[in-house]
Amino acid sequence: MGLEPLTDRLAERFTVVTHDPLGLAHGRLGQPVADQRVEEWSEGARRVLDAVLPAGESAYVLGTSAGGVVALDLAVRHPRRLRHVVAHEPPCVTVLPDGERQRALFARVYDTYRAAGPQAAGALMGAVLTETAATDAPGTATTEAPVDGQPLSPAEEPASPMALFLAHVLRPFTAYAPPARPVEAPLTVAAGADSAGQLLHRTAALLAERCGGVFAEFPGGHIGAVEQPEAYADRLTEVLGSPTH
Numbered sequence: 302m303g304l305e306p307l308t309d310r311l312a313e314r315f316t317v318v319t320h321d322p323l324g325l326a327h328g329r330l331g332q333p334v335a336d337q338r339v340e341e342w343s344e345g346a347r348r349v350l351d352a353v354l355p356a357g358e359s360a361y362v363l364g365t366s367a368g369g370v371v372a373l374d375l376a377v378r379h380p381r382r383l384r385h386v387v388a389h390e391p392p393c394v395t396v397l398p399d400g401e402r403q404r405a406l407f408a409r410v411y412d413t414y415r416a417a418g419p420q421a422a423g424a425l426m427g428a429v430l431t432e433t434a435a436t437d438a439p440g441t442a443t444t445e446a447p448v449d450g451q452p453l454s455p456a457e458e459p460a461s462p463m464a465l466f467l468a469h470v471l472r473p474f475t476a477y478a479p480p481a482r483p484v485e486a487p488l489t490v491a492a493g494a495d496s497a498g499q500l501l502h503r504t505a506a507l508l509a510e511r512c513g514g515v516f517a518e519f520p521g522g523h524i525g526a527v528e529q530p531e532a533y534a535d536r537l538t539e540v541l542g543s544p545t546h
Contacts (some may be wrong), residue, residue: 306530314538315361318353320346322371322466323465336469338429339477343374350382361541365389366524367466367474373484373512374477378529380485385541390501390523395478396511397504403429407475415465417450417513430523431499483513489540490514495522 308317322342323334350360361384364372369391376386396402406429414422458464490509496502501523509516517540519525520532 303527304530305524307534308443310531310534311537318349320349322346330462333364333459333467334465336473338473339370339374340378342371343378346371346375347379347382354382359384361385361387363387363526364388364391365491365536366523367470367489370474370477371507373479373488376484376486376488376512377479385487385489385538386484387489387491387517388505389519389526390493390496390505391490391508392501392504393479393508394474394476394504395473396507400493403500404475407471408483411467411472414464415452416454419461419463419467421450423463426471427545428468430501433463436448479508479512481511488512488514489517491517491519491540493522493525494518494520 304319307515308319309319321403322337323347326333346362354360359382362372362375364370364387366389369388370393372386373393375389376388387509391406392407394407397403407426410422410426410429413425418546436478458468488509490505490512492502497518506516508514517536519536521528526533
């Protein structure tokens with residue numbers, strides 16, 4: 302899953318359990334996948350907590366990107382099982398003032414995947430994620446550029462984690478919005494320092510306000526947990542140990 306350097310660093314301080322909802326790191330890559338639902342991933346995470354936590358105990362939870370959406374939903378549904386939740390750049394773009402436009406852009410990423418394959422869709426998604434508020438008027442060059450490529454066959458798609466994400470996770474997870482009320486679990490909504498001014502940085506700041514959490518910056522960008530795992534783990538440890546960050 303690419304998180305081993307991060308989890309190795311965290312394991313020096315914590316007992317670490319990872320959740321792989323699609324089982325892609327455990328032999329299921331290549332098997333058919335249906336469209337995914339946030340609440341199903343959240344309930345799966347809750348079952349993991351029930352399996353590993355002693356009665357009455359609570360856990361720290363970190364989720365990044367789509368996992369950050371799940372972490373938010375888990376905080377809404379099962380706050381008593383959670384000691385502190387850190388949701389890093391969850392793409393809950395519907396909470397933004399321009400949320401409908403952002404959802405339309407992610408729908409275009411999906412359409413591009415179906416028409417031209419994961420490489421073209423990934424390039425467009427990168428443009429959407431790095432677009433700043435200063436350039437988010439419709440018709441910008443980054444999001445309206447033509448794309449070329451070939452779609453994957455039905456047999457090829459299940460063998461590609463990126464394709465599975467684009468086909469079955471992207472749209473339902475970017476459509477998710479947590480209730481506009483404070484969650485009961487301690488919550489930090491994080492964004493990468495390198496994402497400043499970009500779509501998911503401003504989304505994270507607004508989500509923290511909407512959910513009664515605290516906003517914090519972490520090393521790196523959207524995938525800072527992979528880009529700078531040791532610095533990210535150290536920042537996470539700092540946040541979990543401080544009520545005010």
